[in-house]
Amino acid sequence: MFVAPAWAQVSGSVGVVSDYRYRGYSLSDDRPAVQGDIEWNANGGFYAGLFASTVRPAYQSSGALWIPYAGFAKRDGHGRSWDVGIRWSHFDSASAYDYPEVHVGVAFRRVTIRAHYAQDYFGDAPGVYVEVDGGVPFAERWQLLLHAGAAHDVETGGAGTRFDVRAGVSLATRVCDVSLSWQGTRGETEYPYYPPWDPYDRGGWVLGCVHRW
Template sequence: MAVLVAVCALQSQAQVTGSATFVSDYRFRGVSLSDDRPAAQLAIDYDLPASGWYAGGMLSSARLDATHTVQLLAYGGHAWRISPNLSWETGVRYTRFTGHDSYAYGEAYVGVAFKQLVGRVYYAPNYFNANYPVWYAELNDSHALFGNWYAFAHAGYLRRNGSVEEYHTSRFRSDVRAGIGYALDPWNFQLSWATARGAPDVVFGYPEAMNVTRDAWMLSVSYAW
């Protein structure tokens, strides 16, 4: 989802794709939204390559405040090709969770892609419905290795606006993820390691979970159509 680029090819007809994924731990910007437990996900993408418009959504099982829930994420945007290897995009995303505390919030983003390297900057005026704005910048890359093997990496940086004096900590947080994958159409297998450093989850409004780790190995299996 984080490395979606809608201008990979110019075609005259719309494309609809989907995927089902099982992950050993659902990590979002360095935070486990599944309480260090497995999660199941379903995604669908709608792409109009000739015009640059795209939209999509995802459902994911989650565990917040020690309660099982489902995340609903929807997004839409537009991408422009500058050259065969360079493009930029802008769009919006909306996220909420089922249950009494929905933690609903929206955010806007702009991004630039050069070949497989994709960078984005997000702004959420009410991150996780915690009544303060948050900026997030990310950089994603992937490279073919040999055969069906590839390597991928992600780096992110989160900044919260507003006072953090009550927490006696900084307003910044960074996260990194790196791994290898094996693509055997229509299956995709990934093994990765993720870590996060900086301010604790509560500073950014993430629902607290007991004893959630900041470092984790993750395994994912996806089926695409």
């Protein structure tokens, strides 16, 4: 039996969402998805983990998305946490969409900023994605959730830029964190590749229940 060293921590989550929206678009064809995540954190700042979700890419059969990831995060003397990492997105029912992606980011008390780069975004074109996430408590066990992102298709320049937003609330209960948010996107619908979603699906409500440990 393996026993983790005292300086390592393992955390995770499991839950269900009414729609798995990724950067504004649905990867579950507007259907519910079951998701889970497990992460290992070392005292020195290194981390590694695996995220998984059921998906239904456009024009493909149902399957699962597996995202193994790893990185390094370190807090500076001003309370900011700097982060650099890499991950691999693998669709077991549509491997043509697989791609690796690297990121750099910084986290403040309530706001996280990250920039991502993929040479073969969804198996085809290079792309950059910048996002800002925030969480603001406003009552006991309640939190306001905010997100804004911008995706830029390097091959098409500004013509391939599109934006996504997410706004909602979450309630921490004994069973799970319950959240309700509206997620949507706007911008160009034409791409230099076929994405695994419907480009004309511009937004929708998402209800979720996630248990964390």
